[in-house]
Amino acid sequence: MVLHQGQEFLGIVSSRRDYKERDMLVKIFTDRFGFKTFYVRGVKKRGFRLGAIILPFSHGRYLGSINDQGLSYLNLGKEIDQYQQIFQDIFLNAYASYILGLAEAGIKEDSSLAAKWFGQVDQALTLIDQGFEPSIITNIMEVQMLTLFGVRPELRYCSVCQNPQRPFDYSENYGGLLCQKHWPLDPYRLHLDARTIYYLQLFSALDLKRLNSIKVKDETKQHLKQALDTIYNDQVGIYIPAKKFLQEMNEIKF
Numbered sequence: 001m002v003l004h005q006g007q008e009f010l011g012i013v014s015s016r017r018d019y020k021e022r023d024m025l026v027k028i029f030t031d032r033f034g035f036k037t038f039y040v041r042g043v044k045k046r047g048f049r050l051g052a053i054i055l056p057f058s059h060g061r062y063l064g065s066i067n068d069q070g071l072s073y074l075n076l077g078k079e080i081d082q083y084q085q086i087f088q089d090i091f092l093n094a095y096a097s098y099i100l101g102l103a104e105a106g107i108k109e110d111s112s113l114a115a116k117w118f119g120q121v122d123q124a125l126t127l128i129d130q131g132f133e134p135s136i137i138t139n140i141m142e143v144q145m146l147t148l149f150g151v152r153p154e155l156r157y158c159s160v161c162q163n164p165q166r167p168f169d170y171s172e173n174y175g176g177l178l179c180q181k182h183w184p185l186d187p188y189r190l191h192l193d194a195r196t197i198y199y200l201q202l203f204s205a206l207d208l209k210r211l212n213s214i215k216v217k218d219e220t221k222q223h224l225k226q227a228l229d230t231i232y233n234d235q236v237g238i239y240i241p242a243k244k245f246l247q248e249m250n251e252i253k254f
């Protein structure tokens with residue numbers, strides 16, 4: 001067990017829970033160490049000085065001691081901000097928690113994956129916080145994060161013959177798009193409509209940092225959600241607690 005003291009890193013508070021009487025375990029997605037759990041002492045004591053930097057959905061620059069295994073420790077935070085809208089809105093909260101849950105399942109404590117993905121997760125949460133449609137931002141992240149789980153669907157052309165001509169359908173068995181000629185190969189293809197396929201293609205190549213606006217019809221939103229739920233259930237098969245909550249919430253909403 002090695003404790004690396006005086007480490008500076010970017011972080012996003014992803015979850016927290018009470019620990020013992022006055023302490024707290026705070027999970028932070030860091031850009032250098034992946035997801036680490038920090039033991040924060042004396043949270044409920046008067047005069048506790050780290051309160052503002054460990055609020056849910058806080059993000060910014062932190063200083064702390066990182067433990068290779070086991071709990072890490074926080075010293076201070078600098079330039080700490082909070083995704084305010086996400087913090088205040090239970091719906092946005094659920095989407096953000098799900099994105100962080102996916103990131104945690106795929107990245108864990110892998111430093112190089114953390115470095116690669118931190119900016120993108122931060123950008124997704126920033127866009128949701130700024131009022132971009134949370135279900136669409138979540139779908140974009142779902143498509144792009146498939147690679148974290150070893151799923152690399154071919155979305156450029158037919159995965160059998162490389163034909164780039166529409167129409168396409170999506171086949172889990174063939175790992176991506178099928179052109180019309182090859183539809184008979186897979187009776188279990190997802191039978192997606194052209195618009196849904198178009199957005200899956202767009203999302204896989206989209207740079208969130210350059211997203212200015214995006215409008216998707218309600219019907220297509222539903223189809224995208226169904227398609228990605230199917231792909232995640234069948235091909236990824238991980239359990240993200242926030243997903244269940246998100247599903248229940250959407251049932252109430254619609």
Ligand SMILES: [Zn+2]
Nearest residue numbers: 158161179182
């Ligand atoms: Zn083909």
